[in-house]
Amino acid sequence: MTTLATAAAEAPISVPFENDRLAGILTRPVADSRRVGVIVFHGGGDFNLPSHRNRWTVQLARRLAGDGYSVIRFGYRGVGDSTGRLDPHTPERPLVDQGRAVAGYLLETGEVEGLIFLGSCFGGRNVLATAASLPEATGVLVASMPVADQRQRHAHEQSPGSLARRALGPEGREALRRPGRRRRYARMAVSMARVQLQRLAGVTGNDPAPWVSAKVTEPLARLAERRVPVRLVYGRDDEFYPDFELARSGRLGRIIEEGGFEVDTSYPARLHGFPTVAAQQHLIEQTLAFMAHLDARL
Amino acid sequence: MFETDERAEFLASADPTRLLYAVTHLPAEPARSGVVVVSPLFLESMQNYNREASVGRELAAAGYAVRRFHPRGGGDSDGDLADLLHDTLVEDAVAMAVSLSTETGVAVDTVVGTRLAAPVAAAVARRLTAARLVLWEPIEDPANMIKAMGRSRQMAAIAGLIGPEDRPLSEMLAADRKADVLGFMIPAGYLESLGGRTVATELGGHRVRGLVIAGGTGREGRWATAVAAGMSEAGHPTEVQTLATPESWWLLAADDPLGRRERTELGNAVVAATVGWLAGGSLP
Secondary structure, eight states: OOOOGGGGGGEEEEEEETTTEEEEEEOOSSSSSSSSEEEEESSSTOOOTTTOOOGGGHHHHHHHTTTTOOOEEEEEEEETTOOOOOOOOOTOOOOOOHHHHHHHHHHTTTEEEEEEEETTTTHHHHHHHHHHHHTEEEEEEEEEEOOHHHHHHHHHSSOHHHHHHHHHSSHHHHHHTSSHHHHHHHHHHHHHHHHHHHHTTTHHHHHHHTTTHHHHHHHHHHHHHHHOOEEEEEETTTTTTTHHHHHHTTTTHHHHHHHHHHHEEEEEETTOOSSSHHHHHHHHHHHHHHHHHHHHHH | OEEEEEEEEEEEEESSSSSEEEEEEEEOOOSSSSEEEEOOTTTTHHHHHHHHHHHHHHHHHHHOOOEEEOOTTTTTSOOOGGGHHHHHHHHHHHHHHHHHHHHHOOOEEEEEEEGGGHHHHHHHHHHHTOOOOOOOEEOOOOHHHHHHHHHHHHHHHHHHTSSSOOOOOHHHHHSSEEETOOOOOOOOHHHHTTTTHHHHHHHHHOOOOOEEEESSSSSSHHHHHHHHHHHHTTTTEEEEEEOOOSSSSGOOOOSSSHHHHHHHHHHHHHHHHHHHHHHEEEEE
């Protein structure tokens, strides 16, 4: 029976990041150390905390420490006890530097050699970007992660004519007076032009989900190349699940296959945001199963 | 404004086998006095966290020593949520305040509490003989909290975040002794431990000067102003500051950028009102 760690095995950490510091908790192993670190990334928004809803990540960290792992849960800049102003939590701009800062901190303790990354939703994007950039990454689990690049999706699903009509309509003309909205329209126009060129060049082919974000496919492809085990977990009521299923029949699916990645979609309800205790328990169980899988590979 | 120091650590609770996660904010100069912050619970603890961190930093910059903490069974602390009771919350807050006083050499003369932590904050103020009590949108009747949580569940069900409700929350708590409310397993024992406690009863004969911040003039704002009225009637001079928000701040959507901006502005207003009142207020 695994011993659960308590706060006696934990220490608050403060990781310097630019002019701020990222606050988190390091849970040290209470069993023989595996010399493997686990870093838990929370989702986006200022409501999320490193301990997450119902502190399910605290339960997870203490359980993993009982299995010999060193675990860090931390808050992004401006979240929880981390200082500074909240960065935009935009899936297309993952907080890779913050992830790398925390990973570097854990590696510098000299207590771990390999790193496993866990994250959900926006945290999943941060996990992919961070893990793909670090040779020490030995495993990745992401849950309820959005796979679509929304701007790309609009560029694929709308015609240039509809964008022009919207921009020239009364609401569009009003919006275009604001510099921020003008920039958005301009970026969308550029994306649409790129899509049209790709179509002409036949680049997108028959991919049913040509809007899958490069911030998903590129890091996953790098992890596949390095044979880093990855598990992708979705609840069947997650709003991102239909996109994921569609994308699996295209390029994303090929990457998943090439990497030998695992996919779990067994949870029958919503996992995203962990709005029920059952959803939290499912991810804890998925994580423990993934750890056992990694252990068996070794 | 003072230079400040901020430190997170694990400290012993009233039960020495359970450690509590605590954050201490200190001014660089000797502190004017001490403040302990008693957090709300469950989902509201997440919603309020950044405001509490801000008020800790701002009060330290104004010369106060401030301690925030996660109670037993909550956040990063030890313990089990199922064991949560009004009395354990009071004991934990008192332990945190006493250790802050010992460390800094100044008395904790102010207690800040939010929502259902209001009666806890009042009990702590009495135990510490604190002079000031600041309450952010207080609720003192657990039945009101159950109503608020029930509404949150209904809204989540309508939004498809959780399955439809099969029973009212009050029935679930009575029958199962616990209920999953948006991912928090609320123990019925905790709500029962609040029975009959109000801010005024918890203050008892101890006199304080109070500040109540009400989030708008809607139902939840009215609950807050009723708490303030009860305090004043019981002999605790209490000022009410009502935030200009059409909807309770707890209900502003997490994912909506407009809601986020509005929440930030409201959070800034709450912090500014608290710091302004404490820094400018006189002791009774």
